[in-house]
Amino acid sequence: MSMRAISDTPPAATSPAATSPALAISGLQKSxxxxxxxxxxxxxxxxxxxxxxxxxxxxxxxxxxxxxxxxxxxxxxxxxxxxxxxxxxxxxxxxxxxVARSFQNIRLMPHLSVLENLLVGQHVRASSLAALLTPYRLIPNHRWKREARAALADSGLGRYADETVGALPYGVRKRIDLVRATLAGANxxxxxxxxxxxxxxxxxxxxxxxKALIASGxxxxxxxxxxxxxxxxxxxxxxxxxxxxxxxxxxxxxxxxxxxxxxxxxxxxxx
Ligand SMILES: Nc1ncnc2c1ncn2[C@@H]1O[C@H](COP(=O)(O)OP(=O)(O)O)[C@@H](O)[C@H]1O
Ligand SMILES: [Mg+2]
Known part of the structure; x- marks a missing residue:
């Protein structure tokens, strides 16, 4: 029978997520x-x-x-x-x-616009089935669209919002993939x-x-x-x-x- 250790110290006021490292790898083995x-x-x-x-x-x-x-x-x-x-x-x-991985082979959809690609990423954060089924793309000025446009503008990519992803240079696509990942909740x-x-x-x-993304956390x-x-x-x-x-x-x-x-x-x- 195992017993849980009883600690004298009261539980911390902050959640573990607030105080722990972003990534902690321990004793990892893989063959x-x-x-x-x-x-x-x-x-x-x-x-x-x-x-x-x-x-x-x-x-x-x-x-x-x-x-x-x-x-x-x-x-x-x-x-x-x-x-x-x-x-x-x-x-x-x-x-x-x-946690997210980016760039492996950029997962943006080439036939969609930059904004549409970002909206697809934001769907990852949607918690309810109703949210998943809502065609946000068709709702003018939805909060997610405003967030996506703001994130693009912050990254100096605002002018690409309505362009088709497949037509953009590789370097720009990589940076849009970064914006997509952060909008999807990656930290x-x-x-x-x-x-x-x-x-x-x-x-x-x-x-x-x-550097700007790191500065923002x-x-x-x-x-x-x-x-x-x-x-x-x-x-x-x-x-x-x-x-x-x-x-x-x-x-x-x-x-x-x-x-x-x-x-x-x-x-x-x-x-
Ligand atoms: N799916 C796999 N099947 C078999 N061997 C693998 C697989 N993935 C990685 N390896 C082996 O694991 C070792 C580390 O590979 P990898 O992680 O790709 O190295 P790196 O990215 O540093 O070049 C190599 O010997 C590679 O052949
Ligand atoms: Mg490698």
Whole structure:
């Protein structure tokens, strides 16, 4: 028989979500057909911070995203988002805890307008069946439309509201996907190589957009090979090698670490 420990301390006045980190990964393990892709991995990302997950090809970065988003189940360990244990939660329910993944292959619908795409994202937050069945798209000046237009304007993307998504440049689509994710209620966003495929001016626009979102409280976990980009938005990095955390801290310190340098030797990448 198990007994719950009785604590002397009174329950905290604030909810666990208010005080816990945005993302807490503890003792995570994952193997694929005997290959240990993630080995006893633990790290936390504080609220409103951007952390980069770096490491050579095959280190396990994408697997971490797949475990946090629920694409794969864990072999062992726990994942908490905003204080909520999501380890056993079905993938589709995790967005309600605030975690989302963006950019993998942008999930915007190319034949719809930017505004319509944002409204689809906002439906994720709808709690009732009636809300889900209401054709918001057809209601002029609905609150969600006003919110969506305001979010676009805040991001400097207001002029694209009524344009068809498929006709827009890739860099703009990526930034609209960011707006969509935040309107859908995401406050912990995972980005897999956000700067890949962008030209320098698009990269700068994305970086400024991310900085503004972070300043407004968004938490980011970023996998990115462009170390200038990492350096400009992420105060902290977690370095993986063969599924194991080999270093953690500010990039300037981590890249001088002997284990990190060794991990990157013989690859074309740099830390
Ligand atoms: N679905 C899968 N099936 C089998 N092996 C996988 C799968 N996903 C990832 N792996 C393996 O897990 C390891 C880590 O891969 P991954 O997370 O994609 O690394 P990274 O994103 O750092 O390049 C690699 O050895 C890869 O082959
Ligand atoms: Mg990867």
């Amino acid at each position: 694929f057909a005997g290959v240990r892709a993630i080995r006893d991995l633990s790290f936390t990302v504080p609220k409103g911070c951007a952390t980069a997950l770096i490491g050579p090809n095959g280190a396990g970065k994408t697997t971490v995203f797949n475990l946090v988003s629920g694409v794969y189940g864990v072999d062992a360990g726990t994942i908490h988002v905003n204080g909520v244990d999501v380890t056993q939660m079905p993938s589709r329910r995790r967005i309600r805890t605030g 912990v966003l995972m980005l897999d190589e956000p700067a890949a495929g962008l030209n320098p001016s698009e990269t700068n626009a994305l970086r400024d957009h991310l 968004l938490t980011l976990l970023v996998v990115e090979h462009d170390m200038h980009f990492v350096d400009s938005i992420c105060p902290n990095v977690v370095v993986l090698n063969f599924g194991e955390k080999i270093a953690e801290g500010p990039l300037s310190l981590v890249r001088r670490d002997a284990k990190v340098r060794e991990a990157y030797i013989g690859t074309d990448e740099e830390a």
